[in-house]
Amino acid sequence: MSLTNPLAGAGDLCRLSAAELSEAYAKGSLSPVDVARAAIARAEDINPTLNAFTFLDIAGALEAASASERRWRDGAPLSPSDGIPTTLKDIVWVKGWSVRYGSTTTPVTPYEIDAPSVALLRKAGAVFIGQTTTPEFGWKAVTDSALCGVTRNPWNPAKTSGGSSGGAAVAAATGAGVFHLGTDGGGSIRVPASFCGIVGHKPTFGRVPAYPASAFGTVAHIGPMTRSAADALAMLQAMSGRDLRDWAQGAGVLSPLSQETGSLAGRKIGYWSQPASGRLDPEIGALVDGAVRKLEAAGAIVEPVSLPADSLLDLFHHHWFTGAAARLSTVPPGERGKVDPGFLEVASQGAAYSSIDLVKAQVRRADFGAAMDRLLSDYDFLVSPGTALPAFDAGLEVPPAGDYARWTEWAGFSFPINLSQQPACIVPCALTEAGLPVGFQIVGARGEDARVLAAAASLEVLFSQ
Incomplete structure (x- = not known):
């Protein structure tokens, strides 16, 4: 099926996959700065109607993109995901950002450390363009809150985006970034992925480390939301790993995330x-x-x-x-x-x-x-x-x-x-x-x-x- 409807109005730079961007960065035919600017412009374009973002970190994104540009120019990217525009759900800690969990009851003081998943993405060179919406404390499978209002479906704004990672799903579907971090405690990645026509992957529990521990315990997962399975794998590779702050993370599940063949014949x-x-x-x-x-x-x-x-x-x-x-x-x-x-x-x-x-x-x-x-x-x-x-x-x-x-x-x-x-x-x-x-x-x-x-x-x- 075609996903051209939510991408209507998105420029060419907002339609490229992570692999296409990495190849272009390596060749010098595209700049992470130009791609970050395009992703930010797309987010600004869709947000008044769809309400996918709580805020955009324009200065931080352009600074990170400039650093990525220099690394690619020097032939020393941090990873294949260096310079990829990325959004983060308003439920994971981000150094320097105010994380509100979709609630008017939480403090506005910026956090001093990254959550493990965010730290791993930052270490891979991902460019964080902004924060996406969630219902209060991520408690339900639709996205609306007293703090941020209603997040709407890019296929029909009268309909729900699903939740609780609704903002991430909308951002992915419309081309406002390539990688989108979601969380899933009962369907919060997969429901909005279904409703918005994107790929959403709830990993094996523990594949992506979490800190602080979720109040919802070991049903809560962290995973990628993207426009393709290949991008989901690339993002999952970047955000997976052992973190000793996460006691519930079973090291045994961290088998290699290598590329595998996906033939369905005989399965x-x-x-x-x-x-x-x-x-x-x-x-x-x-x-x-x-x-x-x-x-x-x-x-x-x-x-x-x-x-x-x-x-x-x-x-x-x-x-x-x-x-x-x-x-x-x-x-x-x-x-x-x-x-x-x-x-x-x-x-x-x-x-x-x-x-x-x-x-x-x-x-x-x-x-x-x-x-x-x-x-x-x-x-x-x-x-x-x-x-x-x-x-x-x-x-x-x-x-x-x-x-x-x-x-x-x-x-x-x-x-x-x-x-x-x-x-x-x-x-x-x-x-x-x-x-x-x-x-x-x-x-x-x-x-x-x-x-x-x-x-x-x-x-x-x-x-x-």
């Missing part, structure tokens, strides 16, 4: 077609069924599968809602009246769980995760719709039609993979009759991020035919 693939919660929109189901038929025509062996557990929504709520309660506890009592009412509700529900409830949920999660590991030992990949429905009206947590109470109820293709911590990538596969993107999810065994991204690159080719 045994499980088709997970029904969400763990909510209902599958018939049009989404039909379009993803068509994408699966293309997989079969390419030589893949596809079999229907179901997830190896029941009551996954309740299990996720025990983890997510208690995390919300923990996060709310850091907000001064006098400030809590300013907090998103939906966040207050889920935090209240989380606070009502007992310690015994939480320990039982951890045991249930361990059983589910082990069962998912066994399932992925029988299949090369699982595939599914990215979301069970298309993007709905902006400014709402749930679709206006239906009986959903919370976002988790319609995100049934995403949160189970946070519980199991496996890598999952979204690739756009079709457009609805209304012209909205449909995401296709591919899931692999823990540690197999390179294989998943190689398969995602093959799917991009397959779905474009």
Whole structure:
């Protein structure tokens, strides 16, 4: 499928991949400064309508781009990602930036250190052009907040971008940068990737180090959002590594992120077609069924599968809602009246769980995760719709039609993979009759991020035919 709609108005410099930019920098035919200026101009152009950025660091970006230009001219780039325009979600620490977590209750004082993921990208020479929007504390799968307002879908501004990495998805789709850092605790990379028609990869838990630890615990991941699987791999290579501040990071998952072949012929693939919660929109189901038929025509062996557990929504709520309660506890009592009412509700529900409830949920999660590991030992990949429905009206947590109470109820293709911590990538596969993107999810065994991204690159080719 073509992604020309969100890129309408973007100049040529905003359409190039990381590999194309690196090659041009090495030849001297393009300057990181010119590319940074183009990315900033694109961000300024789209932001009044779509609201993807909290701010742009123009002076910092141009200074970093100038340093990158000198390194490329001297033949000494820091990495292949040196000089690549990059955005960072308003939920990771950035030295010199005020990180607000989408909340009016957080301090405006700039941070003095980078989060590990940010430090690794900076070490690779990435040029940080600005900060992207998130809902308050990243708590829901749409992007709006009292601090920043509503972030809108580039395919139709009346619709939601998804969330909580909605600003990053919009920036990627419109060409306002090449690399975009997102976070995903229940679908926050993959939902906006699906809604906005981009590639979003939730890595194996621990692949990308995190500090400080998330209040939402070990369901929370950090990963790349880009316009292609190749760019996602390049960004993931730049932001992966061991960081001794992250005790939860299992060093064993840090297998090499080498380039792999992505042939789908002969691959045994499980088709997970029904969400763990909510209902599958018939049009989404039909379009993803068509994408699966293309997989079969390419030589893949596809079999229907179901997830190896029941009551996954309740299990996720025990983890997510208690995390919300923990996060709310850091907000001064006098400030809590300013907090998103939906966040207050889920935090209240989380606070009502007992310690015994939480320990039982951890045991249930361990059983589910082990069962998912066994399932992925029988299949090369699982595939599914990215979301069970298309993007709905902006400014709402749930679709206006239906009986959903919370976002988790319609995100049934995403949160189970946070519980199991496996890598999952979204690739756009079709457009609805209304012209909205449909995401296709591919899931692999823990540690197999390179294989998943190689398969995602093959799917991009397959779905474009």
